[in-house]
Amino acid sequence: MTGAEVGKRYVALIKENKHEECLAELFSQDAVSVEALAPPGGDRTAKGIEAIRGKGKWWMENHTVHKAEVSGPYPHDDRFAVRFVYDITQKPTGKRLTMDEVGLFTIADGKIVREEFFYTGS
Amino acid sequence: MTGAEVGKRYVALIKENKHEECLAELFSQDAVSVEALAPPGGDRTAKGIEAIRGKGKWWMENHTVHKAEVSGPYPHDDRFAVRFVYDITQKPTGKRLTMDEVGLFTIADGKIVREEFFYTGS
Numbered sequence: 215m216t217g218a219e220v221g222k223r224y225v226a227l228i229k230e231n232k233h234e235e236c237l238a239e240l241f242s243q244d245a246v247s248v249e250a251l252a253p254p255g256g257d258r259t260a261k262g263i264e265a266i267r268g269k270g271k272w273w274m275e276n277h278t279v280h281k282a283e284v285s286g287p288y289p290h291d292d293r294f295a296v297r298f299v300y301d302i303t304q305k306p307t308g309k310r311l312t313m314d315e316v317g318l319f320t321i322a323d324g325k326i327v328r329e330e331f332f333y334t335g336s
Numbered sequence: 337m338t339g340a341e342v343g344k345r346y347v348a349l350i351k352e353n354k355h356e357e358c359l360a361e362l363f364s365q366d367a368v369s370v371e372a373l374a375p376p377g378g379d380r381t382a383k384g385i386e387a388i389r390g391k392g393k394w395w396m397e398n399h400t401v402h403k404a405e406v407s408g409p410y411p412h413d414d415r416f417a418v419r420f421v422y423d424i425t426q427k428p429t430g431k432r433l434t435m436d437e438v439g440l441f442t443i444a445d446g447k448i449v450r451e452e453f454f455y456t457g458s
Contacts, residue, residue, distance in 0.1 A: 218456065248412075250410075250411060250412040250413075285419075285436075286438075287456075288372075288436075288437055288438040288454035288455050288456070289372060289454060289455075289456060290370075290372040290440075290452055290453065290454040290455075291372075293454070294454065295417065295438040295440070295454045297407075297419055297438065314407070314410075315410055316408075316410040316417040316419065316438060318412075318417070318440065330412055331412065332410035332411060332412040332415070332416065332417045333410050333411075333412075334340065334409075334410070334411060
């Protein structure tokens with residue numbers, strides 16, 4: 215698949231809340247995920263699909279999603295961008311906030327090998 | 337300026353429609369601008385600030401902007417992303433459309449050295 219095709223499939227799966235299928239189908243085993251900022255007590259970078267799966271699981275367990283708006287994909291050669299606007303509550307603190315960020319995905323051999331998230335600290 | 341600071345200034349100037357000031361203040365002389373797709377009869381890549389200035393001038397002369405929505409910046413280290421949603425009419429064709437894209441900007445030595453635009457063809 216091209217970057218644009220992977221992007222379309224990525225957005226379709228995320229909109230259907232199929233995070234596990236998205237990882238299994240579209241991500242390389244060696245994919246790397248990089249946050250703009252380190253989460254409290256965590257690393258900015260997750261290396262390998264198992265680390266990314268763990269990060270996603272942690273996120274889902276620690277947030278309630280009230281509304282999710284996913285825009286894109288926006289392709290450019292072997293990369294695509296996606297914009298995420300999530301209305302969420304952080305379960306540990308009870309704090310409700312809007313998460314507004316851009317993801318940048320890099321494709322090689324038809325798989326996502328790198329995802330990078332762009333945002334400002336709240 | 338850091339990537340986040342350049343991004344804030346970029347978005348502020350663009351929102352005020354100060355394109356020339358934005359180029360002069362924030363872009364490196366050797367900056368490169370890359371479109372996702374080649375415009376009709378044109379190149380995807382503009383090299384150097386004069387080429388970028390010319391591209392911007394051509395764009396402004398050939399489009400009427402009815403409404404512009406600029407979101408961001410979304411920083412990540414020495415890069416930042418911006419989302420643009422423009423309601424425009426193409427002057428030569430009279431066609432009105434929504435331009436929805438993501439710009440990715442790379443900073444070196446406090447200046448924008450690369451801008452890349454991500455979008456799908458209409």
